[in-house]
Amino acid sequence: MTDVVTAVTEESLDPGDWEALRRLGHRMVDDLVQFQRTIGDQRVWTPAPPEVRRTWEDALPQDGVGAAAAYDQFRETILPYGIGNLHPRFWGWVTGTGSPGGMLAGLMAGGMNAHAAFGDQVATHIERQVLSWCAGLLGLPADSGGVMVTSGSMANLTGLIVARDHMLPQALEDGVRATPRPAVIYASQQVHSSVDKAAGIIGLGRTAVRKIPVDADYRIRIPELQRAIAADREVGLNPIAVIGTAGTVNTGAIDDLGALAAVARQHGIWFHVDAAFGVGLATSARLGRLIAGIELADSIAFDFHKWFYVPYDAAAVLVRDRGAQRRSFAFNASYLAHLERGIPAGGTAFNELGVDLSRGFRSLKVWMTFKEHGIEKFGRLVEQNVDQAGYLASLVERHPRLELTSPVAINVVTFRYVVDGASAEQLNDLNREILMRLHEGGQVVPSFTVLEGRFVIRIAIVNHRSVRADFDLLVEATVAAGDAITRG
Numbered sequence: 076m077t078d079v080v081t082a083v084t085e086e087s088l089d090p091g092d093w094e095a096l097r098r099l100g101h102r103m104v105d106d107l108v109q110f111q112r113t114i115g116d117q118r119v120w121t122p123a124p125p126e127v128r129r130t131w132e133d134a135l136p137q138d139g140v141g142a143a144a145a146y147d148q149f150r151e152t153i154l155p156y157g158i159g160n161l162h163p164r165f166w167g168w169v170t171g172t173g174s175p176g177g178m179l180a181g182l183m184a185g186g187m188n189a190h191a192a193f194g195d196q197v198a199t200h201i202e203r204q205v206l207s208w209c210a211g212l213l214g215l216p217a218d219s220g221g222v223m224v225t226s227g228s229m230a231n232l233t234g235l236i237v238a239r240d241h242m243l244p245q246a247l248e249d250g251v252r253a254t255p256r257p258a259v260i261y262a263s264q265q266v267h268s269s270v271d272k273a274a275g276i277i278g279l280g281r282t283a284v285r286k287i288p289v290d291a292d293y294r295i296r297i298p299e300l301q302r303a304i305a306a307d308r309e310v311g312l313n314p315i316a317v318i319g320t321a322g323t324v325n326t327g328a329i330d331d332l333g334a335l336a337a338v339a340r341q342h343g344i345w346f347h348v349d350a351a352f353g354v355g356l357a358t359s360a361r362l363g364r365l366i367a368g369i370e371l372a373d374s375i376a377f378d379f380h381k382w383f384y385v386p387y388d389a390a391a392v393l394v395r396d397r398g399a400q401r402r403s404f405a406f407n408a409s410y411l412a413h414l415e416r417g418i419p420a421g422g423t424a425f426n427e428l429g430v431d432l433s434r435g436f437r438s439l440k441v442w443m444t445f446k447e448h449g450i451e452k453f454g455r456l457v458e459q460n461v462d463q464a465g466y467l468a469s470l471v472e473r474h475p476r477l478e479l480t481s482p483v484a485i486n487v488v489t490f491r492y493v494v495d496g497a498s499a500e501q502l503n504d505l506n507r508e509i510l511m512r513l514h515e516g517g518q519v520v521p522s523f524t525v526l527e528g529r530f531v532i533r534i535a536i537v538n539h540r541s542v543r544a545d546f547d548l549l550v551e552a553t554v555a556a557g558d559a560i561t562r563g
């Protein structure tokens with residue numbers, strides 16, 4: 076050993092000048108508050124000009140420019156070029172708006188940088204609290220399992236992993252190839268594609284999702300489901316789960332969840348509900364009955380970033396049998412073992428309840444949003460959105476150039492511009508062109524889907540900023556675009 080003291084230069088990422096950082100932080104908050112406050116005065120979507128796009132291909136910086144200069148670049152080349160989903164006239168796909176309070180909560184979570192994997196620490200306790208609030212809202216026991224995840228897709232996947240392992244106990248160790256009969260699962264033709272994705276990922280294969288026909292209201296036909304299960308059993312397949320959708324992505328249809336629960340019980344199979352956005356209905360006394368039967372589910376997947384208006388990304392899956400959930404994900408790893416005291420002694424080990432080990436403090440923005448507003452406010456906002464959908468539908472029905480293309484169950488409205496004597500293909504081309512012009516026009520953003528071969532304009536209202544006049548404008552803009560195209 077030497078006792079020569081050498082001078083070493085050691086670095087950190089902390090700022091040299093904390094006061095400058097504080098001033099920069101205040102500027103950032105000011106700018107973002109202004110951005111959200113004035114969002115409705117801006118265009119909805121603004122495509123980026125070429126000189127901005129070029130910066131998105133800049134090489135990896137070797138030397139830093141400093142926080143202030145990096146922030147200037149953010150303001151110029153990033154902030155203005157989202158899809159516009161915070162805007163009161165954005166209703167595309169099922170895209171959430173977030174909220175100003177949720178924005179600040181994101182700052183808190185980033186500032187704490189809590190690691191919500193396990194341990195006796197606030198982040199796991201708060202996530203547990205948020206999950207039991209949700210279990211209570213949906214009528215599941217308070218001690219149900221659950222875990223927060225990034226998305227409804229991940230929530231469906233997580234629920235179906237638990238379903239597979241519960242129904243096919245050999246699969247976890249030996250793979251689904253070790254199970255004697257091929258497993259199949261059931262959902263309606265309107266089921267979200269994330270379920271097909273999940274079936275592939277969990278080794279059942281995408282063709283294992285049996286797509287059951289729907290009725291005129293786009294709800295799963297229960298007698299057809301019964302027939303499919305019987306026929307599959309007959310040929311040696313192994314039905315393991317039925318999936319109900321509370322709010323389909325295409326039209327907002329809600330399957331008869333009580334009837335599906337009865338079918339699942341009768342056959343001794345898992346009942347999973349995809350309530351990605353339909354979960355919001357649970358906050359309303361008036362609308363909650365539409366998802367009656369959800370309390371009978373074995374697992375429920377849902378998003379916070381859709382109809383709870385929480386900023387991206389935030390979703391959860393609840394699992395009635397927490398033990399089943401643990402069996403799918405718990406591992407004996409020496410470096411993750413529990414102890415009698417200290418950090419590893421308490422809290423909830425979320426790394427044993429889902430795929431992720433490292434996980435952020437995603438529950439904080441839900442917790443702060445619920446605390447700020449109270450759940451009754453969400454009930455009113457969800458009702459407001461459903462009433463707006465009814466209002467839009469009435470405008471469409473009254474207009475001679477517009478046609479409603481699916482029944483309005485909750486907050487999704489589909490319609491198209493029609494011209495007498497036009498062929499099906501001409502109408503599809505016309506409505507596709509209208510949609511693109513609407514996006515480019517910057518006034519309104521709907522999305523689209525295809526229903527029985529018809530290209531339709533689709534509005535999904537999970538937007539707390541929309542007011543009725545916004546839907547008047549949507550109808551005007553759509554008709555104006557259609558008229559302009561047909562007049563040539």
Ligand SMILES: *Cc1c(COP(=O)(O)O)cnc(C)c1O
Pocket residue numbers: 169225226227228229267269320322323324349350351352378390
């Ligand atoms: C949006 C949606 C999903 C997927 O959720 P993500 O959070 O986008 O991954 C699943 N099912 C339905 C019915 C949806 O609307």
